[in-house]
Every structure is written in structure tokens, then in C-alpha cells.
Amino acid sequence: MRTIRLGYVGCGFMAQKVHLPNFSTIPGCELVALAELREELGRRVQRRLGIPKLYHGHTEMLADPEIDAVAISAGFTEQGWIARDALLAGKDVFVEKPMAVSLAQADAILEAERRSGRRLMVGYMKRYDAGVELAKRAVAQFRETGELGPITFVRNHGFCGDWICGLDTPMETTDEPMPETPASGPDWLPSEYMDQYLSYLQQYTHNINLLRWLLDAGDDVRVRVVDLDDDGYTGVVILDVAGVRAVIESGLISHYRWDEHTQIYFRHGWVKTWAPPLLLKQMPAGVEIYRAGEEQTFTRPIPKPAWSWSYKREAEHFIRCLQTGEPFRSPAEDARVDVRVLEEIFRAHLKQRGVL
Numbered sequence: 558m559r560t561i562r563l564g565y566v567g568c569g570f571m572a573q574k575v576h577l578p579n580f581s582t583i584p585g586c587e588l589v590a591l592a593e594l595r596e597e598l599g600r601r602v603q604r605r606l607g608i609p610k611l612y613h614g615h616t617e618m619l620a621d622p623e624i625d626a627v628a629i630s631a632g633f634t635e636q637g638w639i640a641r642d643a644l645l646a647g648k649d650v651f652v653e654k655p656m657a658v659s660l661a662q663a664d665a666i667l668e669a670e671r672r673s674g675r676r677l678m679v680g681y682m683k684r685y686d687a688g689v690e691l692a693k694r695a696v697a698q699f700r701e702t703g704e705l706g707p708i709t710f711v712r713n714h715g716f717c718g719d720w721i722c723g724l725d726t727p728m729e730t731t732d733e734p735m736p737e738t739p740a741s742g743p744d745w746l747p748s749e750y751m752d753q754y755l756s757y758l759q760q761y762t763h764n765i766n767l768l769r770w771l772l773d774a775g776d777d778v779r780v781r782v783v784d785l786d787d788d789g790y791t792g793v794v795i796l797d798v799a800g801v802r803a804v805i806e807s808g809l810i811s812h813y814r815w816d817e818h819t820q821i822y823f824r825h826g827w828v829k830t831w832a833p834p835l836l837l838k839q840m841p842a843g844v845e846i847y848r849a850g851e852e853q854t855f856t857r858p859i860p861k862p863a864w865s866w867s868y869k870r871e872a873e874h875f876i877r878c879l880q881t882g883e884p885f886r887s888p889a890e891d892a893r894v895d896v897r898v899l900e901e902i903f904r905a906h907l908k909q910r911g912v913l
């Protein structure tokens with residue numbers, strides 16, 4: 558298997574806590590360069606992890622012919638443009654979610670993929686969680702066998718909470734200011750609603766993506782009802798996901814864990830999965846299967862591998878796909894659907910408020 562020489566753009570929180578430690582310990586992946594606009598921070602992280610090269614901005618790094626692929630975690634808006642530049646520079650790309658903050662940006666990224674022949678994978682780590690994989694297999698099996706009858710309803714509850722849970726991976730910080738990157742989104746969105754839109758989008762893009770994946774829905778998603786508070790965050794959204802009514806409950810709670818679960822109801826049972834606190838290493842999502850009928854049973858199957866971290870498996874998947882040519886499980890084309898749905902949700906929300 559060829560070694561993938563990786564350049565990493567942006568060494569903030571996600572890079573230092575999650576992605577740099579992960580990519581730097583995957584066999585077949587060589588972390589050769591770092592790009593960071595905050596120069597002192599870049600130097601400190603480079604030194605600590607022993608990364609051979611340091612660049613200032615991503616543009617200088619992308620000109621380096623020794624780099625095969627690039628991983629990116631920068632600001633919500635900026636990382637999509639960095640990803641497009643990387644594709645056009647001939648690099649394969651891993652980018653954190655959200656891939657894009659507007660359909661226009663998503664389409665520019667897809668166009669760059671087509672023109673360059675390179676590929677982009679989005680960091681939807683839930684798709685690489687061993688527990689979520691198990692839940693998806695169970696749903697597919699019950700649909701095929703009809704054992705639990707048809708799917709009648711899907712509920713995703715996501716009130717957030719403490720997602721870091723004390724992860725003690727060392728983290729370099731400096732007092733250098735964050736780079737100025739003006740927030741941007743769809744053309745139709747009034748600028749005073751940009752922060753609300755980005756706030757909902759950056760969180761619930763995960764949940765929409767997860768529901769589509771669990772139900773094998775692809776692009777078959779329609780927004781039926783939007784009922785969000787003035788904060789543009791708290792409330793309920795009802796989607797039609799491949800013909801199934803699916804509810805997303807959004808909001809915030811002070812909670813020592815991560816308050817998120819998804820339940821797929823069949824006529825005669827359910828498959829339920831609850832997310833671990835996201836940065837709790839080696840802890841996959843939990844799964845419960847309920848079967849009604851003569852003998853009522855609950856089962857709590859153990860995911861395989863039982864101790865594994867979605868983000869690490871996501872990074873391994875990226876490197877393996879580049880080595881083997883197999884398709885990404887969370888490719889750019891598919892992530893475009895989430896951007897479309899999020900634009901539709903917020904458009905409906907602002908129409909109801911008389912803003913549009």
C-alpha cells in the first residue's frame with residue numbers, strides 16, 4: 558500500500574485534540590506539513606508533533622508537490638474554499654463538516670472535484686461510529702426481512718451538552734488573534750441572520766446526514782414542517798426522509814454528557830442508538846433493539862470493535878480509500894444534500910417570521 562503524504566490546514570481545537578493525533582498514528586499516513594495562519598501556534602504544534610514542514614497559509618502548502626492529500630479544519634465558511642483550492646491544486650481532501658455553508662459553495666466544490674479528478678470526503682464521523690454502523694445494519698435487516706413490519710416514524714433528539722468530556726490531549730494556545738474571516742452563507746439570507754443560520758447548520762448538519770444514512774435516503778429528503786424559536790435553534794423540524802416522517806428536536810441543555818439519540822420505529826419494535834459524548838475516546842454509540850410480539854425482547858448488541866473512536870475510524874477510512882481507490886462513505890456529492898436541506902429549513906423558518 559502506498560504511503561499517503563498528508564498536509565494539514567488549520568491547527569486549532571479539532572486539529573490538536575482529534576485529527577492531528579489520529580492521522581499521525583495511522584500506518585500508511587505520513588504527516589508531512591502543517592499550514593496555520595497563526596504563526597506562533599503553527600510553530601508550537603509543529604515542534605510538539607515533529608511535523609517536518611510548516612507553511613503560513615494554505616495556498617503556499619498546496620503548491621508543495623510532496624503532498625498527496627490535505628486535511629482541513631478551519632472556520633465554517635473558510636474551510637469550504639480551502640477545500641476547493643486544494644482539489645484544484647490536485648490534492649485529495651478531507652474536510653471537517655460543514656463542507657459548505659451554501660449550495661453555491663457546495664457546487665463550486667463539486668465543480669472543482671470534477672475538473673481536478675481528485676476526491677473530497679467530509680468529516681461526518683457518526684457514519685464511522687461502530688455503534689451507528691450496527692444500528693444501520695439492523696435497520697436494513699429489519700426492512701429486508703419485514704420482521705418488525707414497516708418503519709412508521711423516526712425521531713432524532715439532539716440537545717447537545719458536554720461533548721469534550723475532559724479529553725486531556727495537550728493543546729497549544731497563543732494570544733495571536735484569530736484570522737478575520739467574514740461569515741457568509743446563501744445569497745438570499747439577510748446578514749443579520751447569518752450567525753443563527755451557521756449555528757443551526759454547523760450542529761444539525763450531523764443529524765440530517767445521520768438520518769439520511771440510516772435510512773439510505775440519498776437525496777430523497779423533503780422539509781415538511783419547521784417550528785423553531787426566535788433563536789433559530791430551539792424547536793422541531795419534520796422531514797420526509799425517503800417517505801418516512803423524521804423529526805429533529807433541536808435545543809440546548811446544560812448536561813454533563815451529550816444528549817443525543819435516534820430512534821427508528823417499526824410497527825412492531827424499534828432500533829435506538831444514542832451518541833456518546835463526541836470526544837470520549839474509544840466509546841461507540843449505544844444500540845438497543847426492541848422486538849414486540851409473542852416474546853417481547855430488548856437486546857443491547859455490542860458494537861464491533863467494542864472500544865473504538867468514530868473520529869479515528871473516519872481518518873483511517875480516508876487514508877484507506879486513497880490507498881485502495883474505494884469510494885468514500887461521506888463524499889462531497891452526498892454532503893451537498895445536507896446543505897440543500899439546511900437552506901430549505903432556514904428559508905422556511907424566516908418566511909414564517911415574515912423576514913423573507
Ligand SMILES: NC(=O)c1ccc[n+]([C@@H]2O[C@H](COP(=O)([O-])OP(=O)(O)OC[C@H]3O[C@@H](n4cnc5c(N)ncnc54)[C@H](O)[C@@H]3O)[C@@H](O)[C@H]2O)c1
Binds near residue numbers: 567571594835
Ligand atoms: N465533527 C465534529 O464533531 C466537529 C466538532 C467541532 C468542530 N468541528 C468543525 O471543525 C472546524 C474547525 O473547528 P475548530 O474548533 O478546530 O476551529 P478553530 O478556530 O479552533 O481552528 C481553526 C484554525 O484554522 C486556522 N486557519 C483558518 N484559515 C486558515 C488558512 N487559510 N490557512 C491556515 N490556517 C487557517 C485558524 O488560525 C485556526 O487556528 C469547524 O468547521 C467545525 O465545524 C467539527
